[in-house]
Amino acid sequence: MARRTQSRFIFEIVENSRVFRHQFFANGSRRADCATCESRVPASEPYNHHWRNDIKNNRSYCIQLGSEEKQILKTIEDQAIEEFILCDGSITARTNDFLLDSGIDAVPQLLRFLSFGTDKLEASVGFYVDVKKERMYYESSPLNIENHLDIGEAxxxxxxxxxxxxxxxVLLHHKVPLEACVIRRMKVTVKRFCHSPKSKSIPVSKLPLQYQVKNAAECLERGSNKLSSDLIKLVETYINQEEPGRPxxxxxxxxxxxxxxxxxSKELYVVPHLLSGDDVDNTPTFIIQTDVVGGFQGLLEVRNIRKFLKVDSQDRVxxxxxxxxxxxxxxHFALHKxxxxxRNFMVWSMDKDAIELHENCLPLPKEYFKxxxxxxxxxxx
Structure with missing residues (x-):
């Protein structure tokens, strides 16, 4: 029942500058300011100028794909590659470090890479486990990931x-604790549901789960009578053609x-991009949706921005x-359900001395994936 980090995000005016701060709290008391989130710009500049250098400063959650990486994705699609193996190449077993590195970094990085150009991923993970003189293979059931911002939580x-x-x-069948197991290999199975080539526009992805559970936003469909199409086009043009100094x-x-x-902290939160209306209740308000490389996908209209921005209270179990x-x-509760x-997780007993042979494998470049x-x-x- 791990609690999400409690934080506060504020703007302060210091002389002629506007400063954004991310502050950590524990038991209601402020503990520290986040050094990686703090940003200072002239007070007259738009809010999005706080974040426009995130990629250059290595602060962005988005990934960067060059022509070589896109060619790898094409090869994966052409050869229908859905299974990916990761091994611990160290001489001595280091199960804890291997699981930590793969869970925090390696697997999320792979899934973010594979999510480019997709509507969703269907992913499962399997561990090869050595316990006593036996080898077992444990595999999760598939989990749908419909927004790249949910990958870490998933x-x-x-x-x-x-x-x-x-x-x-292992406690029931082998009478040993988890610490007695050795895990040096895992398999990630991923089905990519790519954008339809016949579609003229890229579909807007669902909200991240953290915001879905609030039920605070709804998708603005083209052709609805809620707002004029001219305003929508103006917003999209502004976002797609933003330039420094452009009025x-x-x-x-x-x-x-x-x-x-x-x-x-890997916390997901919402920040202002452009605020042009002081009347919060009557000014059209949108969330900008982007893909895993930061490309504009569309707009989601927010009906209740106060509720949308409010942090969930965690006093309920x-x-x-x-x-x-x-x-x-x-x-976590939504993912658990x-x-x-x-219940559909599987376990197989394997021959410990068996050797798996796979033809036509595709090693992914370590220079990119680490x-x-x-x-x-x-x-x-």
Missing amino acids: VDMIFSMLLEKISNY IPLTLKVNLYSFRVCST FECRQCQSHFVDRV QIACG YEWVGLASKRN
Whole structure:
């Protein structure tokens, strides 16, 4: 029942500058300011100038894809590669470090890479576990990921539930704790549901789960009578053609917000992009949706921005009626229900001395991924 980090995000005017601060709290008391989020710009500049250098300063959650990486994605699609193997190449087993590195960095990085150009991913994770003189393979059931900003939470949930299942299994059948197990290899299975080539526009992705559970926003569909299409086009043109020093159109009477992820705590939060109306209740308000490389996808209209921005109180405990697990985080509870309490997780017994042979493998470049991933192709060139 881990609690989400409690934080506060504020703007302060200091002389002629506007300063954005991210402050951490524990038990209601302020503990520290986040050094990676703090940003200072002239007070007269638009709010989005606080974040426009995130990629250059290595503070962005978005990934960067060059022509070589896009060619790898094309190869993955052409060869229908859905399985990816990661091994711990160290001489001595280091299960804890391997799981930590893969859960926090390697697997989320792979999934973010694979999410480019997709409507959603369907992902499962499997661990090869050596315990005593046996080798077991434990695999999660597939989990749908419909927004790249949910990848970190999804991987965390899958890893936690897998390790809990393994711990219970080895304690029951082998009378040993999880610490007696050695894990040096894992397999990630990913089905990519790519954008339809016949579609003329890129569909707007769903909100991240953290904001879905608030039910505070709804998608603004083209052709609706809620707002004029001219205003929508003006907003999209402004976003797609933003340039330093370019004046804000006087007719752009909207408030725009965007998602941002803290580089230190990995918290997801919403920041202002452009505020042109003081009347919060009557000024059209939108969330800007972007893909995993930061490309503009569309707009989501927010009906109640105060509720949307308000941090969830964590004084309520949610109980799963199926398995009686308890959660204080609604996102974790939603993922837990989506994966059906882990009831469909599988375990296989393997021959410890068996050797797996795979033809037509695709090693992913370590220069980009940092980890030695190998894709297992199901089609020949």
